[in-house]
Amino acid sequence: MDAQKPWSLKKSEDPKDIARIGTALYVLAEIIRHVAIYVQSLMPASASKILDQLGQTERTFEAVHILLKSGTPL
Numbered sequence: 001m002d003a004q005k006p007w008s009l010k011k012s013e014d015p016k017d018i019a020r021i022g023t024a025l026y027v028l029a030e031i032i033r034h035v036a037i038y039v040q041s042l043m044p045a046s047a048s049k050i051l052d053q054l055g056q057t058e059r060t061f062e063a064v065h066i067l068l069k070s071g072t073p074l
Contacts, residue, residue: 032054033050033054054068
């Protein structure tokens with residue numbers, strides 16, 4: 001996130017920067033989803049809340065390979 005700096009890209013009017021913001025936030029959401037799946041056995045309530053917010057119904061380790069749908073409201 002520090003390398004992409006979406007907070008500074010937001011100030012830009014360049015369409016490429018706007019696309020980079022979306023990509024950076026999508027990657028961040030995927031990383032958060034992976035971590036939530038992996039820590040379910042340690043923090044079930046917190047992981048469940050995160051996965052609920054991401055709209056995830058599949059919560060098994062195999063679900064890590066199912067990507068979030070781009071444009072899904074959070």
